[in-house]
Amino acid sequence: MTEETGPTKTAGRPKPARWLLHHVEFGSGTPVVLLHGHTADHRLLLPLEPVFAARRGWRRLYADLPGSGRSPRLTGPVTAEAMGEAVLRFVDKVLGTEPFAVVGISYGGQLARHLIAERGPRVLGAALIAPLVRPAGERTLPERQVLARDDALLAALDPAEREVFTSVALYQDDAGWNAFRDHVLPGFRAHHREDAAELLKSYLFREAPESRSGAHDGIHLVVTGRQDHVVGWRDQLELLDHYPHATYAVVDGAGHNVHLDQPDTVHGLLGNWLDTLAAQRD
Template sequence: MNDSAIRHVEFGAGTPIVLIHGYTLDHRVLLPLEPAFADRPGWRRLYPDLPGHGTSPRLPGRTSATALADALFAWLDAELGGRPFAVVGQSFGGQLARAVTARYGEQVLGSALLVPVVRWGADRTLPEAPGVTAAEDGDELLGGLPAEDRVLFGAVMARHTRGSLDLFERYVLPGWRAHDRTAAAELEADFLLPHWPEHRAPRPHPGRHLLLTTRQDALVGWRDQLALLDHYPRMAATVLDGAGHNPQVECAETVRGVFGSWLDDLAGGSGPR
């Protein structure tokens, strides 16, 4: 595997920060975080598209969580070498970000985990009734969407409003429509890394870490993620109310506030440089 297996876009210059999207989407789902960097210079933001997502071709072999992690590690080695960097991961990308921290150790300045995958399938602890926090007339609002897109909207967004739909169409749908369906089916069948990354790390990571979850997340929940606090002695945790599985899209300003505080914590410690 080489760096050509993963395409990416980047902005800015300085200390690298790698932002990893979730399953069946692409880097655009994390772009609502960009305004947090407007008054925080010194960060080189790299947004990869995982293999089989966005503009990146699928892997030549079978797609699995382990195969995607290995492809990401190869890309990081080629792109960053031994430079210190920070990592952000959303959903499935959160699982990969945890693996990155475990593998690269103190080369990683810290991580921000947004609704990260921790458990999957029947092992997940999901809200009994995540609910919709705001709604407009469903037929009128979603009538123009294909059935598959309507299902996705209902699964990942807690606010069923025109504003929420506009954000969904801008940041979520493009990646959803671009992903490789065959690779996604393979990944769904082999979705978790064989071990929690934290269990493979030689010691708890000393960097600054952020965990952000939401009460209305119908895909990964929020309770399972709290177990991560035991593995990161300097991890701050926020549980938001009123958002679903894409909080950085659905309540971007609130998330950027929390995310910006994490960036400031990193800057007050060992980066940017």
């Protein structure tokens, strides 16, 4: 069953509470907060839902970040710190003091690390999928590759959508396009363009989350794509010293959207992470 929570309504136009992020919720049990990446929305992470649905005892909250999907925009400057504070307010309001796990992809991976730094005792563990670690210009990136390309398909696409698709997709064929169309494109169409551009000016926290807290003993998973030319896969190794119980996997045949390029592998890794968390929880 799905429950959607949007802006609180008053007389006239909706007036969102400052803490409130739109989210889609499934299941019951231990909460898992799922955070998407830049210029996307919660639909980017919905392909992971079968992993959770196959297991009992997990309450999944797929959130839209500020200015994305159906969530309200930030009322002040759009910075990493402001995004992080919005996520903290959401988690504290919705979950109170309840322990939880977190899944973050790309930019959402940085926000997941922020949650660990700020709410560490309550965080059971995190799954970081292609997480952002270093700023552009300082990343160790593999050579850009395209492993499949259908020129007829690309020629038939809307030019603007084709540009976004080909800028990130490793598989530029029917299968790659279908996954992108269903899970990436809806959020790209819905995000606030000016806010997204403003965030790029200060998208990293002034202090890395790991510098603000000690090593975290939760159960963690880091999954990267071997052909990820956006954030790479080498820089994420820096995180392991801070997360002593982390499993790290670099998946061949996968780009930045590693969970779309190699779903079976990512689902297996995520399932193992959840089962390990459940064993400790129970």
